[in-house]
Amino acid sequence: MNFKDLNIITPILDAIEQVGYTAPTPIQKQAIPIVLDRKDIIGCAQTGTGKTASFAIPILQILHNNEHANKGIKALILTPTRELAIQISDNFKLYGQNLSLKHTTIFGGVSAEKQINQVRRGCDILIATPGRLLDLINQNVVKLNQIELFVLDEADRMLDSGFIHDIKKILTKLPKKKQTLFFSATMPTEIRKFAQSILYKPTEVNVTPVSSTAKTIEQSVYFVDKENKQELLIHLLKDKPKERILVFTRTKYGADKLVKKLLKAGIQSAAIHGNKSQNARQRALENFKTNTINVLIATDIAARGIDIDELPCVVNYELPNISETYVHRIGRTGRAGANGVAISFCDETEKKDLMNIQKLIGFKIPIKKVEL
Template sequence: MNFQELNLIDPIRRAISEAGYTSATPIQQSAIPHVLEGKDVLGCAQTGTGKTAAFAIPTLQNLQNKPGTGGIRALVLTPTRELAIQIGENFATYSKYLSLSHLVIFGGVPQGKQVQQLKKGVDILVATPGRLLDLYQQGFIKLTKVEVLVLDEADRMLDMGFVHDVKRILEKLPVKRQTLFFSATMPPAIRKFAGSILKTPAEVSVTPVSSTAQTVSQSVYFVDKNEKADLLIRLFSDNTVNRSLVFTRTKHGADKLAKRLGKKGIGAAAIHGNKSQNARQRALEDFKSCKINVLIATDIAARGIDIDQLPHVINYELPNVPETYVHRIGRTGRAGNNGVAISFCDAEERVDLKNIQKLIGFNMQVVKTPA
């Protein structure tokens, strides 16, 4: 189904078109109409299936079409900092031509900047439960105007011990609201919890992607975090790799790596949500025409990128969601061509690697780091 068929307003259609979105994924086709109608939704979908757009796009449209009275109008709860950042980047992309503001808050960092943003006012708040409750208790957050609640990755949230925090947050929200509940799995405990907070929900589900193409050779280097850039430079210098799509977790990381490679004479460009559409398009065209050999992207910016005969995908930083890995390396080895997927894994990413290998069903070949 084309996004044009989903009754989206022009500013959103324009924003998602510029981001490279054309066809809606199954979860988007199923969920967006229900959300636009104001229904509660119970969704079973892994990250990597387009789930964030399935709740973010229609929520933005509903808020834009209905004037607010000030205060936080939509609250998105998610278990980890990485997911919160990724969701925030999605909201930034889809709301490019809207008058709505959003903010991402999470723990583990000083709260000063987050508090400053909250004081300015925000329409959509993406938060991890602990930091949300902390700032709420300090009086920096009011939840009385929330119209939409999204619980994302609900099973992970409960597995990570956030169930009591989530229940405390629910007590502070208006009873009359739209609730969107997404979980990768739906065991009895999760379904019971969903049933306690949803009102006659529409149920949507999709089968997660879990397999990688046979045409893609997959390997991993174990390397210290601060030595990843040097390893990447060596691989290009000794022609182990050539044209490559390189994935980083953050926009800042993409920019920093592009500059580092450029100083070593390796043609590289970064694309992410902070780049203008013209800059992203120019970088993509330069890469396709082989003017540069390295395109460095965040996951959201890479959506819509379709490159014929891409020889290499490099996971400079492993994704913390296994399905994202499958989507990343699916950009090489297409149409019967052979492809190579290389991952860099530091000590903090060992758990991510283990989860990825569990999903794909085998252990990647370990390559010794060159001296």
């Protein structure tokens, strides 16, 4: 199947083909027809499976076909972080380059003045983080009374990050009659209950079970004492001096501490997490994407905004205590058929986490010996 088979209009097809996309991913193949059919949807798919295009493409098509309608914001995409908002904005720009639709992105951590001016100039599609959106609603800058399409993206992280009350406030500002698209990488019971409470007869799409890891990823684990993890990481990084490597820690403090230790060892790196200013996070991400730095230390929530096509290696400096998170982490590498490497460190306190991860993915991760 290719995108032409999904009844996508020519201006969007031309934009897709221009960047070399031909075949839709499984989530796109299933979700796009449902959205174009104007049905509510619950989409569950891992990071890196093409979720954004699965709602961006049909939203652009629906709004383009209804351009004669009243002016005002017609589509709202709600997402947890600035990085994701920018990523989604880039997708809308890409797929909508041959259309006259306008989109605006608003998020916290920067001055609101420029964003306010952009909203006042008018837009059809608004991409927003919850806090800044509520600020601008309260200032009467943003009005959501004409919303036809509402997207809740990365719903699990949104609710994990404590945005539930903000989301409920925003929902009261939306028209009762609208199409709601709910996308999430995981679907725990409480997330599913919340989805069912805000959607109307939704069609559910599940793609790539959360327990699966790409066959193109070479996985390995080092058993190492906690106090020796820094030394092992430095050894591995010096062995791969030119490779871009994403390193996961459990905590924000741990990420910052690791950056300092690497700097002392002569390795340039940066941390990306929730306590960093938006500008600092974006700068670190850009430096990583452009190879100004080769090592990025991240916590799980902040990493949701990282979208890099060719990432050779992921290191789990600390194993996650939620097994599914392991799958999401290593899914940053080995994308689109490319080869990737996922290295994990496991100390005595993490052996139970490792057992749970191996149970979830269905095989034992090969052990590598520490050679310092």
